[in-house]
Amino acid sequence: MPPRKSPRRGRPPFDPHRVRADGPVSGLFSTPSGEPSLLTVTQLSRRIRAAVHTAFPSEVRVLGEISNLAEGSSGHRYFTLKDAGSEVRCVMWKSDSVKLRFEPRAGMELIATGTVDVFELRGHYQLYVRRLEPRGIGALELAFQQLRERLAREGLFDPARKRPLPRIPRRMAIVTSLGGAALHDMLQTIQRRFPCVQVFVFGVRVQGEGAAEEIADAIRRLNHSSDQLGGLDVLIVGRGGGSIEDLWAFNEEVVARAIHASRIPIISAVGHEVDFTIADFAADVRAATPTAAAELAVPVRSELLDQVAQLLRRLALSVRGLVQAAAARLSAVENSDCFRRPAEAVRKRQQTVDDAEARLRLALAEAIRRRAALLHTLELRLLDVRPVALISRRRELLAQAEHRLRWLQGKRNLRAERRLRDLEARLLAATPQHQVDRGGILLQQWTARLSNAIARNMRQGHRTLDDFESRLAACSHEAVLRRGFSITRRADGRRLLRHVGDAGPGDRLVTELADGTIMSRVLDARQGELFD
Amino acid sequence: MTKERLSFEKAMARLEQIVRSIEEGQVGLEESIRQFEEGMALIRGCRAVLAEAELKIQHLQASGQDGVAATGPAAAAPPDNPLA
Numbered sequence: 022m023p024p025r026k027s028p029r030r031g032r033p034p035f036d037p038h039r040v041r042a043d044g045p046v047s048g049l050f051s052t053p054s055g056e057p058s059l060l061t062v063t064q065l066s067r068r069i070r071a072a073v074h075t076a077f078p079s080e081v082r083v084l085g086e087i088s089n090l091a092e093g094s095s096g097h098r099y100f101t102l103k104d105a106g107s108e109v110r111c112v113m114w115k116s117d118s119v120k121l122r123f124e125p126r127a128g129m130e131l132i133a134t135g136t137v138d139v140f141e142l143r144g145h146y147q148l149y150v151r152r153l154e155p156r157g158i159g160a161l162e163l164a165f166q167q168l169r170e171r172l173a174r175e176g177l178f179d180p181a182r183k184r185p186l187p188r189i190p191r192r193m194a195i196v197t198s199l200g201g202a203a204l205h206d207m208l209q210t211i212q213r214r215f216p217c218v219q220v221f222v223f224g225v226r227v228q229g230e231g232a233a234e235e236i237a238d239a240i241r242r243l244n245h246s247s248d249q250l251g252g253l254d255v256l257i258v259g260r261g262g263g264s265i266e267d268l269w270a271f272n273e274e275v276v277a278r279a280i281h282a283s284r285i286p287i288i289s290a291v292g293h294e295v296d297f298t299i300a301d302f303a304a305d306v307r308a309a310t311p312t313a314a315a316e317l318a319v320p321v322r323s324e325l326l327d328q329v330a331q332l333l334r335r336l337a338l339s340v341r342g343l344v345q346a347a348a349a350r351l352s353a354v355e356n357s358d359c360f361r362r363p364a365e366a367v368r369k370r371q372q373t374v375d376d377a378e379a380r381l382r383l384a385l386a387e388a389i390r391r392r393a394a395l396l397h398t399l400e401l402r403l404l405d406v407r408p409v410a411l412i413s414r415r416r417e418l419l420a421q422a423e424h425r426l427r428w429l430q431g432k433r434n435l436r437a438e439r440r441l442r443d444l445e446a447r448l449l450a451a452t453p454q455h456q457v458d459r460g461g462i463l464l465q466q467w468t469a470r471l472s473n474a475i476a477r478n479m480r481q482g483h484r485t486l487d488d489f490e491s492r493l494a495a496c497s498h499e500a501v502l503r504r505g506f507s508i509t510r511r512a513d514g515r516r517l518l519r520h521v522g523d524a525g526p527g528d529r530l531v532t533e534l535a536d537g538t539i540m541s542r543v544l545d546a547r548q549g550e551l552f553d
Numbered sequence: 554m555t556k557e558r559l560s561f562e563k564a565m566a567r568l569e570q571i572v573r574s575i576e577e578g579q580v581g582l583e584e585s586i587r588q589f590e591e592g593m594a595l596i597r598g599c600r601a602v603l604a605e606a607e608l609k610i611q612h613l614q615a616s617g618q619d620g621v622a623a624t625g626p627a628a629a630a631p632p633d634n635p636l637a
Binding site for chain 1: 560561562565568569571572575576578582585586589592593596599600602603604605606607608609610611612613614615619620621
């Protein structure tokens, strides 16, 4: 026998509709039939939230790929972290996200540290992210890479704009922390190598909040006050070794820009050999250590002293050489013939003079002779152009001209006469009488020709007419009439009678015969046959 | 200080120039002597700069909006030297 459920004593039977919706929920209870109890949505959400808190009582670290980045107007950042199997919605409050050193971008693999909770209003769970770091490399490393790329694109690290350091500075400045070993090392190095320089030390904080701003400000101020200090030739900016966080101030954008904007060349000296900061890229020269920076900044005094000594030696030598050369020339002059045997020099010159005199005389005589000859020639030519000679020559020319003129005139008269006669003949030939006579003859000729032409035409015309006449005659009906045919017309009409029907009995007809006409009246008309 | 100062580097360069000029002997004797004297003056100046054995250190701090001011004692006055 199956066991029977004992009925509840003193209690009304269970009615699900009577269960209060907002009643307290303590544990699950089920109906006698085994169905789950009824919950409101809010109740459900609350339960889920509690369960989540139980399952995740403290912070979690989640690795995933970031996507759907968005920022609310509040400044809070929203994104999704996902992998191949699932995804979770994330929120990062503004207070936490400002601490981010790098810029999260979609696709990055990140590790999010935070708490899991349920956003009851929307009914989904979220990861409330407190800290975000890239997977594989640190957040700082990523920030460093991002900033370096950005500034490199802007050209802040362009090698072309890096300035050369002065070889021998007279005044320089160091920006570093006052208490550190770096400053001590640098000053010691400079003292050792080249104490002839004046060093200005501008103490700043090199790590911590605001350190970057202090460093950048120091660089700016030193630039501004350079003239006031007498002209700074070079700056060293740096600090001793430390972790990437310690050195972080030298990776800040504000420091890089201050270094870029500096008119004074800057040597960066940050940390150890292996440490590279953004400041190092921006500086004109990077030193691996502070000591190295000091060595780059100043030359070695002893070397310079040697150089100066060398120059002095060369100067002295060269001047000595000059003086010696001058002395040698003087000595050469002293020893020359001119000094030793002066008389000889004089005699030699005398001979030269005599020789010159002789030549001069010869030249003179020759010159005189030439001129005399020239004079004679000119004299002759002058005679030639005496006025008397000129006149007689002119006369002769005139006579010649006259003669020629006469002869020409004669010739011209003859020619003129000939022309005249010729013209006369032509004129006579061209008299109108001649033309009139000729005209008369022509007229006669044309008249004759005209008559002939007319007569010919007349004959032609006659012939043509005759021809027409005979042809017409050949077609005329008179020949036909002569053969015995006749033409009959109605008296009241002109048309020929061709058909029997054209005339009826009683009609008057006119018949034309070869030699006349006959008028008649129709008695009868019959078609097709002859009257008998 | 606003006067034109001959930098140490320029002084060295001028010295080199003078020495070369006299060595080549293109310049006349009188001019050579004059250049020699100039060279000697420059050498004296450079030597004086290099003779400073004590490094002069001066600490600065921010002052006003853009400037600096000395903290502690003022640095030694620069020597009377054209190469200051």
